[in-house]
Amino acid sequence: MAPMNLPLTPTDAASPAVQAPAVTPAFSPLYQQIKGLILQSLQSSEWKPGESIPSEMELAARYRVSQGTVRKAIDELASDHLLIRKQGKGTFVATHAEHQVQYRFLKLVPDQGDLNTEGPAQRQIVDCKRLRASADMARVLALRTGDAVLQVRRVLSFAGVPTILEDLWLPGAPFKGLTAERLTAYHGPMYALFETEFGVQMVRAEEKIRAVLADKSQRELMQLPNNTPLLSVERVAYTYNNTPMELRRGFYRTDTHHYHNALN
Amino acid sequence: MAPMNLPLTPTDAASPAVQAPAVTPAFSPLYQQIKGLILQSLQSSEWKPGESIPSEMELAARYRVSQGTVRKAIDELASDHLLIRKQGKGTFVATHAEHQVQYRFLKLVPDQGDLNTEGPAQRQIVDCKRLRASADMARVLALRTGDAVLQVRRVLSFAGVPTILEDLWLPGAPFKGLTAERLTAYHGPMYALFETEFGVQMVRAEEKIRAVLADKSQRELMQLPNNTPLLSVERVAYTYNNTPMELRRGFYRTDTHHYHNALN
DNA sequence: CAGTGGTCTAGACCACACT
DNA sequence: GTGTGGTCTAGACCACTGC
Numbered sequence: 118m119a120p121m122n123l124p125l126t127p128t129d130a131a132s133p134a135v136q137a138p139a140v141t142p143a144f145s146p147l148y149q150q151i152k153g154l155i156l157q158s159l160q161s162s163e164w165k166p167g168e169s170i171p172s173e174m175e176l177a178a179r180y181r182v183s184q185g186t187v188r189k190a191i192d193e194l195a196s197d198h199l200l201i202r203k204q205g206k207g208t209f210v211a212t213h214a215e216h217q218v219q220y221r222f223l224k225l226v227p228d229q230g231d232l233n234t235e236g237p238a239q240r241q242i243v244d245c246k247r248l249r250a251s252a253d254m255a256r257v258l259a260l261r262t263g264d265a266v267l268q269v270r271r272v273l274s275f276a277g278v279p280t281i282l283e284d285l286w287l288p289g290a291p292f293k294g295l296t297a298e299r300l301t302a303y304h305g306p307m308y309a310l311f312e313t314e315f316g317v318q319m320v321r322a323e324e325k326i327r328a329v330l331a332d333k334s335q336r337e338l339m340q341l342p343n344n345t346p347l348l349s350v351e352r353v354a355y356t357y358n359n360t361p362m363e364l365r366r367g368f369y370r371t372d373t374h375h376y377h378n379a380l381n
Numbered sequence: 382m383a384p385m386n387l388p389l390t391p392t393d394a395a396s397p398a399v400q401a402p403a404v405t406p407a408f409s410p411l412y413q414q415i416k417g418l419i420l421q422s423l424q425s426s427e428w429k430p431g432e433s434i435p436s437e438m439e440l441a442a443r444y445r446v447s448q449g450t451v452r453k454a455i456d457e458l459a460s461d462h463l464l465i466r467k468q469g470k471g472t473f474v475a476t477h478a479e480h481q482v483q484y485r486f487l488k489l490v491p492d493q494g495d496l497n498t499e500g501p502a503q504r505q506i507v508d509c510k511r512l513r514a515s516a517d518m519a520r521v522l523a524l525r526t527g528d529a530v531l532q533v534r535r536v537l538s539f540a541g542v543p544t545i546l547e548d549l550w551l552p553g554a555p556f557k558g559l560t561a562e563r564l565t566a567y568h569g570p571m572y573a574l575f576e577t578e579f580g581v582q583m584v585r586a587e588e589k590i591r592a593v594l595a596d597k598s599q600r601e602l603m604q605l606p607n608n609t610p611l612l613s614v615e616r617v618a619y620t621y622n623n624t625p626m627e628l629r630r631g632f633y634r635t636d637t638h639h640y641h642n643a644l645n
Numbered sequence: 646c647a648g649t650g651g652t653c654t655a656g657a658c659c660a661c662a663c664t
Numbered sequence: 665g666t667g668t669g670g671t672c673t674a675g676a677c678c679a680c681t682g683c
Contacts, residue, residue, distance in 0.1 A: 144679075146652060172668065183654045188669085196460075198645060204669050205661035222644050322644040327635035328592035328610035346592035346610040352644075371591035378642060380486050380586040380616075381462060408660075410671060436649060447673045452650085468650050469680035 151180055151190040159199060159210060159318075160357045166212035166312050170200065173208075199320055213308035213319070220306055222322050222352070225281065225369050226377050235275050243338065244270040245297035247289060257353060258288050258361050265289025269300065272338055279339040280374060286364040291317055308354075317362055322354040326376065335368055348376060415444055416454040423463065423474060424621045430476035430576050434464065437472075463584055477572035477583065484570055486586050486616070489545065489633050490641050499539050507602065508534040509561035511553060521617060522552050522625050529553025533564065536602055543603040544638060550628040555581055572618075581626055586618040590640065599632055612640060 155176070164170045173191065177184045191208055194200040198221075201209045213221065220232070227235050248266055255262045266286050273281040287295070292315055303310045311317040327349040331341050341347075348369040356362045369376065419440070428434045437455065441448045455472055458464040462485075465473045477485065484496070491499050510532055519526045530550050537545040551559070556579055567574045575581040591613040595605050612633040620626045633640065 146678095148652075174668090185655085186653060189652085191669095202669065203662090205663080205667080207668060224642075224644075324642045324644060326590065326612065326640035326642065328612040328633075329635075330608065330610050344594065344608050346594050348590065348592040348612075369592075371593075376590035378488075378588045378590060380488075380588065410659095412671075438649090449674085450672060453671085455650095466650065467681090469648080469682080471649060471681095 147182060148186045148189040148193075151176075151182060151187060152193055154180060155190060155194060156199075156357065162316060164210050166210045166318060167214065169207040169209050197320070211320075213306050213312055219309075222308070222319070222354070224376050224378060225374050227275070227374050238273040238275055238281075239277070240301075241272045241274070242269065242297045242300050243272060244268070245295075245300065254286060254364070257364050258286065260288055267292050267295055269297075271300075275374075278370075278373070280370045282335055282339055282368045284366045288362065291315055291362065311362075318356055319354040319362065320356060321359075322352050325351045327351075329368070331368070339368075339370065341370070345370075347371070350376070411446060412450045412453040412457075415440075415446060415451060416457055418444060419454060419458060420463075420621065426580065428474050430474045430582060431478065433471040433473050461584070475584075477570050477576055483573075486572070486583070486618070488640050488642060489638050491539070491638050502537040502539055502545075503541070504565075505536045505538070506533065506561045506564050507536060508532070509559075509564065518550060518628070521628050522550065524552055531556050531559055533561075535564075539638075542634075542637070544634045546599055546603055546632045548630045552626065555579055555626065575626075582620055583618040583626065584620060585623075586616050589615045591615075593632070595632070603632075603634065605634070609634075611635070614640070 155170070158164055158170075170176070171179070173184050173187050176187045176191075180187065191200060191202070195202050195208070198211055198218075201211050203209065211218065213219065226232065246268055248268055250258065250260050250262055250264045250266045252262045254260070254266060255264060258266070260266070266289055269283075269285040269287070271283050271285075272279050273283070292311075295315070299314070300307070300310070303314075308319050311319065328346055329349045331339070331345045331347050335341070335347065336343070336345065348367075348371050350365075350367040350369060352363070352365045352367070353361050354363040354365065419434070422428060422434075434440070435443070437448050437451050440451045440455075444451065455464060455466070459466050459472070462475055462482075465475050467473065475482065477483065490496065512530055512532055514522065514524050514526055514528045514530045516526045518524070518530060519528060522530070524530070530553055533547075533549040533551070535547050535549075536543050537547070556575075559579070563578070564571070564574070567578075572583050575583065592610055593613045595603070595609045595611050599605070599611065600607070600609065612631075612635050614629075614631040614633060616627075616629045616631070617625050618627040618629065
């Protein structure tokens with residue numbers, strides 16, 4: 118017995134009221150509904166990052182559908198990088214803590230060699246303080262103007278050369294208790310810390326990239342001469358439900374590294 | 382009756398002889414083999430861009446497999462953007478000529494509004510000449526040093542403002558007969574011209590992005606002041622078989638536009 | 646209406662990992 | 665061997681397109 122086809126309104130977040138609803142009966146295939154149910158379990162942390170989820174057969178029994186339908190739901194979640202399939206072992210909740218997928222969102226690579234030859238980055242927290250969200254900041258992070266925001270500034274160096282200067286803004290509430298000390302003490306990607314310490318999983322991001330000239334404070338922190346062009350990378354990272362959870366603005370040196378992008 | 386499982390050596394292009402073949406029996410699932418056969422038909426232009434391919438049932442009969450197996454092969458080709466499914470109509474060979482997917486590889490967008498509000502770019506061919514491939518150029522385009530190469534320089538303007546300066550290098554042989562006149566006369570994306578006039582389909586590309594300072598000739602062509610930072614976007618575009626067919630280096634103004642990238 | 650792709654099912658078997 | 669995901673099949677039915 119299959120569950121009813123709940124007429125889910127598809128992705129109507131902040132849809133304009135002017136939009137004609139038309140005759141669309143809002144049909145949603147079964148596997149999409151199952152996908153939604155699995156997504157709910159991920160959001161509610163029923164299954165945590167790194168853990169395995171129940172087998173396809175178990176989920177099929179739980180949702181009263183065939184294994185094939187569960188499979189298709191999991192297929193999509195896997196291609197969204199929310200789940201990771203491992204043949205013979207099971208299906209696992211994706212995590213930023215594994216070596217394989219570490220720095221998934223960092224697309225800066227050295228011109229010669231790769232991340233392995235280069236080794237891990239040296240990290241230095243320059244600043245970490247709380248402040249009130251400006252109107253712009255509030256809009257981007259889906260907060261209200263004046264809400265608490267955490268601001269972090271740090272420098273990443275490769276082989277001793279300062280290469281990345283980053284400013285981060287995080288919503289205060291979910292990241293209550295985050296301090297410069299904890300950031301410094303933690304060894305591993307920042308998104309892994311967010312995951313394990315604050316239960317915040319970043320699943321998607323969007324970047325706006327520009328070429329800019331380094332300003333005075335940037336030149337000082339990265340030891341750069343005048344008129345040095347930098348790559349400005351403005352990123353908004355999202356958790357489940359398209360909730361923005363981080364605004365990050367990176368300034369990358371691109372004389373020895375470049376931003377790599379594959380177009381498909 | 383299913384075809385034999387041909388032990389296809391998977392992606393062994395220029396594999397070092399040192400590599401141990403190991404015990405791997407090189408298993409390749411049936412749908413991957415079907416995918417390869419469909420790919421061959423695409424390469425050989427049995428089905429041309431914009432045309433429909435045979436229905437799933439027909440292909441299943443042709444390859445002596447079930448419809449489901451053909452479906453999975455087509456699914457992958459569709460997610461690679463080589464085919465486009467249209468419910469009720471059929472499956473079509475992807476093309477750069479359709480309005481939907483035009484400028485698929487151009488990720489520069491205006492800070493306000495979108496490509497529609499902005500309208501089409503004004504194009505101006507600055508230069509178009511034949512020359513001999515340098516060693517570097519030959520390596521990138523998989524040619525031999527000294528082979529004929531076509532070099533094009535052009536400027537794209539939005540709302541009358543020069544925004545993109547591009548240098549292109551194309552292998553001489555496949556693009557025999559391409560001239561500045563033909564480039565100027567053609568209205569539509571350059572990749573659409575490559576497709577219809579030269580039978581060259583670009584299916585994938587890789588970009589290396591840097592921040593640079595505009596040099597003298599760039600400043601003149603784009604009417605820029607001194608010390609203007611530009612986004613340098615170096616792109617290698619590939620046809621089927623991972624054959625490189627174009628090297629393109631674009632310089633983008635990013636004061637009114639930005640390079641947009643989605644991370645998944 | 647017929648033809649296309651899209652969904653769903655049920656069952657069989659294969660490849661892989663652990664024990 | 666047992667359990668997992670991965671492949672393949674065959675058939676039924678649904679949704680969309682165009683005649």
